Amino acid sequence: MPSLDGKKILVGISGGIAAYKIPSLIRLLIKEGAEVQVIQTPYSKNFITPLTLSTVSQKPVYSDFFEQNTGDWHSHIGLARNCDLMVIAPTTANTLSKMAYGQADNLLLAVYLATPAPVIVVPAMDVDMYNHPATQNNIKILSDRQNHIVLEAEEGELASGLTGKGRMPEPETILQEIILFFQKKNSLNGKTFIVTAGPTYEKIDPVRFIGNFSSGKMGFAIAEELAFRGAEVHLVSGHVSIPYPIQSNITVHKIMSTVEMLDVVRKHFPESDGAIFAAAVADFRPVSTIGSKIKRENKASLEIKLEKNPDIAAEMGKIKKDKQITVGFALEMNNELLNASKKLISKNLNFIVLNSLKDKGAGFGTDTNKITIIDKNNKKTVFELKHKRKVAEDIVNYLVDLLK
Ligand code: PMT
Numbered sequence: 001m002p003s004l005d006g007k008k009i010l011v012g013i014s015g016g017i018a019a020y021k022i023p024s025l026i027r028l029l030i031k032e033g034a035e036v037q038v039i040q041t042p043y044s045k046n047f048i049t050p051l052t053l054s055t056v057s058q059k060p061v062y063s064d065f066f067e068q069n070t071g072d073w074h075s076h077i078g079l080a081r082n083c084d085l086m087v088i089a090p091t092t093a094n095t096l097s098k099m100a101y102g103q104a105d106n107l108l109l110a111v112y113l114a115t116p117a118p119v120i121v122v123p124a125m126d127v128d129m130y131n132h133p134a135t136q137n138n139i140k141i142l143s144d145r146q147n148h149i150v151l152e153a154e155e156g157e158l159a160s161g162l163t164g165k166g167r168m169p170e171p172e173t174i175l176q177e178i179i180l181f182f183q184k185k186n187s188l189n190g191k192t193f194i195v196t197a198g199p200t201y202e203k204i205d206p207v208r209f210i211g212n213f214s215s216g217k218m219g220f221a222i223a224e225e226l227a228f229r230g231a232e233v234h235l236v237s238g239h240v241s242i243p244y245p246i247q248s249n250i251t252v253h254k255i256m257s258t259v260e261m262l263d264v265v266r267k268h269f270p271e272s273d274g275a276i277f278a279a280a281v282a283d284f285r286p287v288s289t290i291g292s293k294i295k296r297e298n299k300a301s302l303e304i305k306l307e308k309n310p311d312i313a314a315e316m317g318k319i320k321k322d323k324q325i326t327v328g329f330a331l332e333m334n335n336e337l338l339n340a341s342k343k344l345i346s347k348n349l350n351f352i353v354l355n356s357l358k359d360k361g362a363g364f365g366t367d368t369n370k371i372t373i374i375d376k377n378n379k380k381t382v383f384e385l386k387h388k389r390k391v392a393e394d395i396v397n398y399l400v401d402l403l404k
Pocket of ligand 1: 197198213217218279312313314331364366
């Protein structure tokens with residue numbers, strides 16, 4: 001079966017010289033079984049005609065919101081919702097910037113803003129424009145955005161006669177990226193994973209609790225990445241103030257305390273293929289919760305006796321079957337590698353993700369994280385600081401490799 005059988009791909013073309021290569025890309029996509037709908041910016045017609053594009057794609061090409069002659073309306077919403085993937089190639093500096101900031105002054109940009117589908121962005125421009133901090137900043141904004149892949153421009157001769165980075169990858173390379181994208185997307189079909197996220201709260205009295213600063217961002221990003229690859233996900237989340245994921249294959253279980261988190265994990269663990277423990281779990285809880293609000297009057301100090309909470313990751317480590325994979329996190333400040341390795345062993349994890357509070361931009365609350373993955377053979381893989389969504393991709397890639 002062709003590798004893109006039945007996939008609906010929107011190809012968006014903006015006005016750069018590399019647009020002349022897009023008919024080849026369309027041919028390749030169709031040869032792989034894809035159904036291609038082309039949208040081009042008005043300016044791109046200077047580089048490639050709608051007639052050429054409609055001939056190769058075997059469909060009308062859209063460029064305006066409505067047909068001047070007939071008044072026919074091209075619903076950007078209809079186009080946006082009826083595709084499995086949008087590929088914008090070439091993406092000029094101008095279109096890149098408008099995508100980054102949400103402008104919609106042509107049909108292609110309106111469809112981009114309206115599509116729930118993943119987007120592959122293929123920047124192509126002259127070397128100085130590509131290297132300009134504004135363009136690089138826009139590339140970063142789009143790379144960090146959920147469900148976006150930005151392909152790196154290639155080095156070589158440019159239309160201006162200059163040599164440098166800015167060339168659009170060849171259609172064959174873009175095709176390979178698209179095929180890879182769909183392979184990845186389905187790589188966890190039929191699998192079920194549990195993800196713990198956020199903090200656990202341990203009640204002191206009806207209005208106070210022991211908690212921590214976990215925002216849930218890391219755990220949610222992992223749940224979303226697993227779901228994107230086709231897995232069913234049980235996301236067991238403590239109290240957070242970020243939006244819950246909306247993918248239909250993510251079931252959100254909202255809990256408050258460690259024991260409540262353990263109960264949900266225990267219930268779903270036996271039928272799961274594994275669990276990723278990204279939550280910042282309270283290690284201790286008050287021995288008893290006071291029934292009414294503690295008053296400050298007549299008290300010089302207050303002592304609260306704490307007892308140890310169960311260790312969810314370690315509990316699952318004891319009962320896990322050979323095929324189940326468990327992944328832990330270690331949030332450390334000192335002797336990071338050693339402490340993380342100890343947790344890997346004591347919790348019987350397949351690998352552990354170390355994040356250190358010493359690294360700027362890593363750990364609690366931030367949009368970014370910097371991790372080192374340590375496996376059972378003590379192999380360490382260090383990753384650079386990146387958006388938690390991209391960190392989640394790295395972690396899930398590691399997991400998928402283990403499942404092979
Ligand atoms: O939520 P964010 O703001 O995005 O922040 C993300 C994060 C910093 C919380 C996350 O990246 C992280 O490091 N989570 C684990 C934090 C932690 O509690 O680490 P730990 O070293 O105390 O625990 C080790 C592992 O055992 C963790 O996988 C933890 O979930 C698990 N654990 C710990 C204690 C316990 N009682 N039960 C557990 O399951």
